[in-house]
Amino acid sequence: MQSQTVRIVSQTIRFIEEHLEQKIDLNTAAAALHYSKFHLHRIFTKTVGMTIHDYVQRRQLTEAARLLVDSDQPILAIALASGYESQQAFTDIFKAMYKTTPAQFREAKAYYPLQLEIRLKGEPAGIHFTKKDIRFARLSDADDWMELVRLTIDGYPCLDETEYAHNLRRYIAEKRALILRDEGMAVGVMGFSVDSGRIDFLAIHPQYRNLGVTGLFLDKLASELPEGTELSLTTYRAGDKADTGYREEFCRLGFTEKELLLEYGYPVQRLVLSGEHTIQPQGR
Template structure:
């Protein structure tokens, strides 16, 4: 099994590497599949199974991320940025950008605050990762910060408006306060969770799952550990994307599968989100 999984990882990573080298051009499943010498149907299945994301969505998110970076960090005209990101017109780029970033390019540029929709996947080639187990969940320590941050970069699709410098300050505080849990798979962080509590309620402040482990119940293991051991009998809340947000890569579905219930709509850091709650008892520990 390890050998077969290693081949899957290697093929998916080859597709990622090709996409990363050609973000400034027109990318398609056909072109990517031809470059890595696979049928488009086989590559589509491998990529989606390995990363939880289609090649189309990954490419779209990476090109728009690079477009956002150039909007903030250069003075290039929007049309020039659009063409450099593989779009045939400024109108097509503006439409896609607004749908994912919730602002037209000109307004986003005026804010001068860049955040990524998607950073490059780094999947590795070792397909022999151990089975995830609750016994491998523990409070994070400062030595875990590098692998934790690497996981944050791999799962940034779940957190719009993430600022890594601000996040690092929060992470150090969470580790110091024993409010940061890490689930390891070998030397890799398969999942991480940061939490807080006040007034009898708990809050998941951050939940990140490595793309390779999103189908292995990493989120379920972490949330169960939190609700059963650290916040027993408490209501637990979390926020994520609103319904029908094209930027959502499946985080709403993850929360609903874990038993979280929808609550009020919110706006956080200027981004439209929704509050979710996991009640103690049935559906929660």
């Protein structure tokens, strides 16, 4: 059964989805749903992992990106339909998030979402996980794994879902895919490379990110690799407006900065975690 918090946040998300062509902010949502804006801000941010402002912005820009590729609508019309008062304001934020102008994005015809609609479940049942609860994924987990990928798309710019789903089967077959399940759904997944200790994909359900699950996955991976193996991953560069908190979390867990890279044309940075580093437990 959904808790009151999940019910309220789900109502807010539904309201936002039904009004994406309008200018929406915290005050608008709170007034429409008859909730205190301070209470709504607090529970929305804690549950979803981002503010209402950030969620609305990312959803509107995602739909704008889709229209740029799939329609012939003028950019100004798309800007106005996305809640922006001018084409210049739309272009500025679009470039900050997508690293290209709307016109260039349309020309490239390579759509990818910043944010898909978040669909919440009931309150987490397993709030006291250990790394023993994490196991190697099976092919029967693939559909739930992909559902979590869509839910956490904000952490992985330029993700090609078709290519990813194809590679997932290889990772599962090669025992390079770890999964944590709770109440019949995937709440955490990790794909990794054995030889290098590289984390190729790590996704945690928004409702579970504050339960220390990321640290558990790092501990689990470390136990599957030779002792002292350095773990590495790539994430957003410092100051990237598209980052919803991933870089901060990894740095808090002890990762340190390494070289700047481009992945699929997107600017990222490699972070590393020493094999001797101990993950600090997190949780409520």
